Amino acid sequence: MTIHARRLKDLARAVRAAPLDALLVAKACNVSYLTGFTGDSSFCLVTPKRTILISDERYRIQIDDDCPNLETHIRGHDKNTYQAVAEVVANLGLRDVGIEASGVTLQEFETLRDLCKNVNLVGRTGYVEKLRAIKDESEIAALRRSISVAEKAFAAMRATLQPGDSEKQVGDLIDHYVRRAGGECVAFPPIVGVGDRSALPHMTLSDRRVEEADFLLVDWGARVGQYHSDLTRMLWAPGASRKRAVESRLRKIYTVVLEAQTRAIAALGPGVSVKVVDEAARGYIADAGYGKNFTHGLGHGIGLEIHEAPAVRSNSDDVLQAGMVVTIEPGIYLPEFGGVRIEDDVLITPGGHEILTSVPREWESLGEE
Numbered sequence: 448m449t450i451h452a453r454r455l456k457d458l459a460r461a462v463r464a465a466p467l468d469a470l471l472v473a474k475a476c477n478v479s480y481l482t483g484f485t486g487d488s489s490f491c492l493v494t495p496k497r498t499i500l501i502s503d504e505r506y507r508i509q510i511d512d513d514c515p516n517l518e519t520h521i522r523g524h525d526k527n528t529y530q531a532v533a534e535v536v537a538n539l540g541l542r543d544v545g546i547e548a549s550g551v552t553l554q555e556f557e558t559l560r561d562l563c564k565n566v567n568l569v570g571r572t573g574y575v576e577k578l579r580a581i582k583d584e585s586e587i588a589a590l591r592r593s594i595s596v597a598e599k600a601f602a603a604m605r606a607t608l609q610p611g612d613s614e615k616q617v618g619d620l621i622d623h624y625v626r627r628a629g630g631e632c633v634a635f636p637p638i639v640g641v642g643d644r645s646a647l648p649h650m651t652l653s654d655r656r657v658e659e660a661d662f663l664l665v666d667w668g669a670r671v672g673q674y675h676s677d678l679t680r681m682l683w684a685p686g687a688s689r690k691r692a693v694e695s696r697l698r699k700i701y702t703v704v705l706e707a708q709t710r711a712i713a714a715l716g717p718g719v720s721v722k723v724v725d726e727a728a729r730g731y732i733a734d735a736g737y738g739k740n741f742t743h744g745l746g747h748g749i750g751l752e753i754h755e756a757p758a759v760r761s762n763s764d765d766v767l768q769a770g771m772v773v774t775i776e777p778g779i780y781l782p783e784f785g786g787v788r789i790e791d792d793v794l795i796t797p798g799g800h801e802i803l804t805s806v807p808r809e810w811e812s813l814g815e816e
């Protein structure tokens with residue numbers, strides 16, 4: 448059985464158990480996960496017995512290439528995609544149909560509901576995401592390639608980083624080197640925070656030059672084979688004066704974040720609640736006196752999306768299972784001084800875990816003394 452056939456079989460079982468007559472898969476990455484079809488603007492209707500890809504003429508050749516054995520309903524230009532969906536649903540005589548709530552806008556949902564007469568169309572979430580949380584061998588291999596490309600791009604960026612480069616230009620360098628290293632694109636617009644701007648966990652890149660402060664935070668990743676990697680490292684700014692007071696303060700919080708991350712990673716394994724992992728880092732940071740400065744969740748799954756199941760945070764009931772790949776990214780953010788975040792990607796294995804990322808993270812790795 449192919450990987451796509453196995454995934455569709457698992458989903459069909461969940462649809463039957465729901466119980467639903469069908470699930471209309473609307474998110475492009477979920478359609479791709481289930482069928483191998485890499486285009487967009489298409490729906491995949493999954494009943495307990497059949498799978499139908501609903502698409503249009505533009506994608507006919509791509510469908511023949513990506514998933515030649517799949518049953519399809521290709522609409523002509525005289526119908527829109529919602530009319531095509533309604534036609535298939537009516538032809539099959541379906542009554543209770545779930546639609547992926549996160550894959551359509553409210554407007555699209557209302558349009559479909561009006562077109563699907565005598566059908567109970569209800570929003571549903573998490574069916575495919577639950578399957579996606581556990582990666583198979585091919586997905587783990589894609590994530591390894593994605594991490595490798597991200598790490599090569601980071602090394603190349605570091606080798607060419609100039610004191611006069613702005614945050615935007617550092618972002619451009621990463622973007623450029625990700626493609627040169629064989630990536631499709633960056634996993635997300637890189638975050639580059641120079642000096643006190645590193646205390647803003649998510650911000651847009653500015654014209655601040657790296658030499659205007661002593662250090663910078665870089666959060667970046669690559670997309671390879673549709674899979675996303677996600678890392679964060681701190682760097683000394685080349686050409687910066689490295690004031691002693693700044694160095695000792697940064698070292699203090701860096702050491703706490705690194706130890707918190709090390710403890711959280713050590714806690715990772717199958718059967719472990721994500722709450723326990725979050726607490727391993729959060730408790731340590733709080734005991735060090737920085738509890739209120741760690742303002743976000745500890746981590747998240749990565750895969751076809753940059754943020755996916757499981758959430759690694761205190762308010763999640765998720766339990767880790769072998770095959771999950773998660774980021775572990777504690778941080779301490781001090782307003783007007785700066786922030787430290789260290790982020791790595793970790794595979795949960797039957798016996799514990801494997802850290803997939805390999806960029807050094809000890810204090811000395813920030814730059815030459």
Ligand code: ZN
Binds near residue numbers: 667
């Ligand atoms: Zn990140």
Ligand code: ZN
Binds near residue numbers: 677747774776790
């Ligand atoms: Zn992340």
